[in-house]
Amino acid sequence: MDNPLEHTVESEPWKYRPPYQIHDPKEFGPVKWRAHCQCGKVSYMLKRERALDAKYCHCRGCQVLHGAPFQWAAIFHKEDVSFTKGASGLAFYSSSHKSQEYELPTKVSCAFCHSPIMDEGRNVCLLFPELIDLTGSDEEKRRKLGAFKPTCHIFYEQRVLDIEDGLPKWSGIDKTSSLLDDRGCRLQQE
Numbered sequence: 001m002d003n004p005l006e007h008t009v010e011s012e013p014w015k016y017r018p019p020y021q022i023h024d025p026k027e028f029g030p031v032k033w034r035a036h037c038q039c040g041k042v043s044y045m046l047k048r049e050r051a052l053d054a055k056y057c058h059c060r061g062c063q064v065l066h067g068a069p070f071q072w073a074a075i076f077h078k079e080d081v082s083f084t085k086g087a088s089g090l091a092f093y094s095s096s097h098k099s100q101e102y103e104l105p106t107k108v109s110c111a112f113c114h115s116p117i118m119d120e121g122r123n124v125c126l127l128f129p130e131l132i133d134l135t136g137s138d139e140e141k142r143r144k145l146g147a148f149k150p151t152c153h154i155f156y157e158q159r160v161l162d163i164e165d166g167l168p169k170w171s172g173i174d175k176t177s178s179l180l181d182d183r184g185c186r187l188q189q190e
């Protein structure tokens with residue numbers, strides 16, 4: 001006899017692992033941040049105060065998928081993240097296979113309002129800090145977002161605008177491509 005629940009666990013084990021595993025709030029630990037999509041059907045909790053790292057990505061793929069000049073991604077361990085309703089209400093998209101099947105890496109969005117939620121990689125989550133719930137004045141909100149402050153720009157060669165913030169800028173992937181200045185000119189490397 002086919003047990004439908006067992007079948008789900010076997011065929012979709014990822015639903016029972018972080019960040020989709022549904023937690024008892026006590027078991028997850030103290031919540032440092034909460035976040036939600038535009039319609040509010042998707043929300044998650046974060047138990048880490050600061051991102052492991054954060055970057056601005058200027059690649060063409062991020063521009064198209066976000067309808068934005070660049071993407072701001074903050075890196076967290078999957079165990080730091082817990083979706084309140086598990087995988088329900090989420091849509092997945094593999095940009096390399098142009099498929100909606102769940103396969104890593106995948107773009108995760110709200111199935112209802114289509115807000116981009118995160119990129120789930122094989123080992124980490126790349127969260128979009130725009131979704132984080134913040135309180136206070138606009139200035140206080142900006143200060144709180146310091147917990148997700150980017151350390152560099154990547155794929156800066158594909159940028160649609162110059163960003164004069166003095167952060168390191170890589171032509172492609174960080175540390176393995178060329179360093180550029182704010183205007184995109186190649187810097188002399190040792």
Ligand SMILES: [Zn+2]
Pocket residue numbers: 037038039040041042110111112113114115
């Ligand atoms: Zn939504």
Ligand SMILES: [Zn+2]
Pocket residue numbers: 057058059060061062063071155
């Ligand atoms: Zn990108």
